[in-house]
Amino acid sequence: MSNQQQKPPIQRMGHRKLRSGVSMLHERLVGRLVIAWGFLEAAMQDCIWHILNVPLEDGRVITARADANTKLQWLRSLSKRHLKDTELLALTKILDVISDAQDDRNFIVHGVWEL
16 A cells, blocks of 8 residues: 655664754754644545545544544545545545655654754
């Protein structure tokens, strides 16, 4: 389904000491990623609400506590039930890209940064 690239191996920290911070450039880039991912998750929510044809207030109740992985699963299932042909194919391709990017996002956001 996806053409995910091989991730670098996890390296044990051993007795290495970490510096106390990361550069401002890294902070800004990670921050931009976090903000962009937030917009992406909001768009995924909007898409779910649109497919289900529910108002914003009801949609928020449905998706409020759902993480990105859950939203991806819902979108895949709902799109198969409610979309046809070119719309289904287009959304499936988009969801594949999001799914591939999710591992990279998690690696960046939750990884341990060392200078």
